[in-house]
Amino acid sequence: MKDVKLVRILMISYAVYYLCPSDTQRLPKNVVVNLYTNLFEGFLHFIRPRMDRNVFQDPESFMTTDKIIFHRGYPVEIHHVVTDDGYILALHRIPSGRRESYPQNVTSHLRRRPVFLQHGMMGSDHFWFISSTNNSLAFILADLGFDVWLGNSRGNTYSRKHVSLDPDEDRGFWNFSWDEMGRFDITSSIDYILNVTREETLAAYIGYSLGCSLFLISAIERPEMNDKVDVMIGLGPTVSAAHLKNYFRLMAPFVKLYQLYQRIFGIGEVHTNDGVLHSITRLICETSEFGAEFGRYWLSHVFGKSDVLNNDEYYRLIAHYPAGGSANTMTHLLQNYNTGESLSYFDYGAKENRKRYGTTLPPEYNLTLVTVPVMLVHSDNDPFAPLEDVSWLKTKLGNLKGSIRMDNPTFCHGDFVWSPHAAELVYLPVVRFLLSSEDLTGKHIARLQM
Incomplete structure (x- = not known):
């Protein structure tokens, strides 16, 4: 009963x-x-x-991200960055690895280059800590000698603040989509990290799912971003959404109704x-x-x-999970599904589009303007980033350096962050690529025994 x-x-x-x-x-x-x-x-x-x-x-x-990092035996810092349009974002930093992993009398003169990890849609930086410590990309990078920074997109659990808008009272707080998250959140976060660390470039930007699209948008909207990152690594890159294979494709035909529902109920x-x-x-x-x-x-x-x-x-x-976000963020995904193979700006409707873009339909982002070296990691069994969409993306990027296709036929989108085999299948190949890139550029980091 x-x-x-x-x-x-x-x-x-x-x-x-x-x-x-x-x-x-x-x-x-x-x-x-x-x-x-x-x-x-x-x-x-x-x-x-x-x-x-x-x-x-x-x-x-029952712990916040910073408490989880401390619970696992790592140092942690909480930083806040204010974007150009007034959103206050939380960044969590792991400035070094576990204390017991260091050789004695070495830590004082190590040069730790910063890496930036960005989560996927409706998530938070907790994505990087779902799995065990030795199977977490953030901890692996910290123990290898990187200065690890973790981003949080506007509107999620940790970035629900603004210099003047109240998220509980002002609808304007939630008037953002992928466009603003890429144009402002990513650029402001990268600039903040480089300012704090006094480095000229990030050793890497690593984006999971939507985190990949957001960097591509930032590199197109702010071309100087291409010169501030040595390499961009996309895990399960959700860019084109034309071939989605999860339930969101069932919602996509009703995106106009979804937007009407939002407006009616505020x-x-x-x-x-x-x-x-x-x-x-x-x-x-x-x-x-x-x-x-x-x-x-x-x-x-x-x-x-x-x-x-x-x-x-x-x-x-x-x-x-989920950690919250704007309705427009979800709408943008559905719009991109309906548009077909493309990464397009947000569609506000013909009248508003003419004001913003000068055309009745939103334009597409020109991915050939992304000149930073890119590596993609993808899987055939990924409903958010299926092979057809990733194949399309590869033909559009201006500086694709390589890709890794998961051999495991059951590896899905979530396995990038929770699979007990993620370190073996994804993270260690990524680290090897990252270290080889460091060697090629002559920007060495400390090599620590794990």
Whole structure:
């Protein structure tokens, strides 16, 4: 009987989530908000005691990124950068590796070159810490002697601030898409890092999923960015979305309705980590074996079906993902699917497009203007970055130096950050490429024994 009730709850939340994937509806203040809040809290109070409590919870499920880094035995710093359009972004820095990994009397004169890691859509820099320590790219790079910086896009859990706009009160805070995230977030973050470290260039920019597109946009919009990064490495690069193979392609034909829905209800923010639907879904997914299976099923429709996602990684992920963002960010993905093989500017509609771009349709980004050396890592089983889209991207980039195609036919989009084999299959080949690039440019870093 208990399972029957759970199935009903799952079916309702699942249907509402997929039809109306939003978490913030600008409801009237006072009475309505209080009633809404009380009903939600009452529901959680009612359902919690009725669900199984036999699922192990990893302690990192309840930690912020900086606390996770410290918990793993690494030094951590929190920095804040203000973009040219006023958003305040959090950067987490791992300035060195584990203390016990250093030879004695060596650390004082090591030169650590900075690398910048950027997460994917609706995520945070927690993506880099889902897996175990020796299987985390951020920690591997730190132990090899790099100065590791982790970006957080505007609107997520760690970058929900602005110099003048209130994300809870001002709809204007959420008026951004891939365009602004690439043009402002990435450029401001890179400039900040170079200023702090007093380096001329980053040793590498490593982008996962949308993190790849954001750098390409920054390099096109701000050509000087091409000279500030030695190499750009894209993991599961989501650039063209013409051949998406996850549930977002089912939403794409209804993108105009989705935008109308946003305008009617005043929705700017979506997929917040503490939103109503995600709170309910996470509660279900975390507190019963049945719910955990439902959660895995949901993740498979976004990241692809993974054969290797174990319980530790699963519970760490759903506690932190999604981390929130703007409705326009989601809309931009759907628009790019409808446009076909391209990376296009955001489509505001014919009238606004004419004001912004001088044309009724948004223009395409000219990827040949990206002159920084690029390496791509991709998989045939990636629904977010399928082979057709990656193949198209390879023909457009101005300075593609190479690519790695996963031999494993079951390696999916999520496996880039949670697979227990990610270090072996992805990170170590990336590190070898990065070190060879360092040798070629004559910009050596410290080689430490791991």
